[in-house]
Amino acid sequence: MGHLSLVKSLSHLKEEQKYQDEIVLETIGLGFTRGTLVEITGESSSGKTSLMLSLLSKLTQEGEVCAVVDSANSFDPCSAVRAKVKLENLLWVKCGGNMEHAFMTADYLVQAKGFGAVWLNLSGIPAQQLKFVPKTYWYRYRSKIRETPTLFLVTAEEPVTGSASENAFLFSRERAEWSGTGRYKLLKEFHLNLHSKKQFYGKPLLTKIEFDYTDV
Numbered sequence: 001m002g003h004l005s006l007v008k009s010l011s012h013l014k015e016e017q018k019y020q021d022e023i024v025l026e027t028i029g030l031g032f033t034r035g036t037l038v039e040i041t042g043e044s045s046s047g048k049t050s051l052m053l054s055l056l057s058k059l060t061q062e063g064e065v066c067a068v069v070d071s072a073n074s075f076d077p078c079s080a081v082r083a084k085v086k087l088e089n090l091l092w093v094k095c096g097g098n099m100e101h102a103f104m105t106a107d108y109l110v111q112a113k114g115f116g117a118v119w120l121n122l123s124g125i126p127a128q129q130l131k132f133v134p135k136t137y138w139y140r141y142r143s144k145i146r147e148t149p150t151l152f153l154v155t156a157e158e159p160v161t162g163s164a165s166e167n168a169f170l171f172s173r174e175r176a177e178w179s180g181t182g183r184y185k186l187l188k189e190f191h192l193n194l195h196s197k198k199q200f201y202g203k204p205l206l207t208k209i210e211f212d213y214t215d216v
Helices: 010-016 048-061 077-082 099-112 135-145
Strands: 022-025 030-033 037-042 066-070 090-094 117-121 151-156 167-179 186-196 205-210
Touching: 022 048, 030 151, 030 167, 037 048, 037 135, 048 066, 048 077, 048 117, 048 151, 066 099, 099 117, 099 135, 135 151
Parallel strands: 037 151, 037 167, 066 090, 066 117, 117 151
Antiparallel strands: 022 030, 167 186, 186 205
């Protein structure tokens, strides 16, 4: 963690620009409040990563520095570029499946307080291992980012943060659509359900993810 000179101090950030309290993703009508911990869960290919790339794209294009704590080395920079994430504004930490390194890294990053968003990606880590994560970790992260411009996001296949998260979203895949005919087809889009588990109790939000196979 000796290369955090990229990160600006909190006082410098406040002098440089005024942040909106809420980060809004207009494409799906979803907003996130800065200085909070948000959990996003769902099975594989349910839309978690696409949502995160959309968020990173928005923030990095606006000049904010973000961080990805890649617990199981599942982050794909090529997909990030296709989603228009500016990699020069992104700190990517690969942890190789080592949970201790992942949580230690996340702790350093939230203490830095200069990131627009810190994404702790726990997808690919066995659920049995995640059950041993002390609940105090999540409350520590939440207290560290409170009253800062940082949004702390956790993605996993099953809920892990409990009551420490200010909001929690559950993704589920409704159906997939394919293009072409015959034996070989291309995946065209996923139709997804997005349900807020804490703040809203209405019907799940229906959304979709479209795929573009054009090389970057």
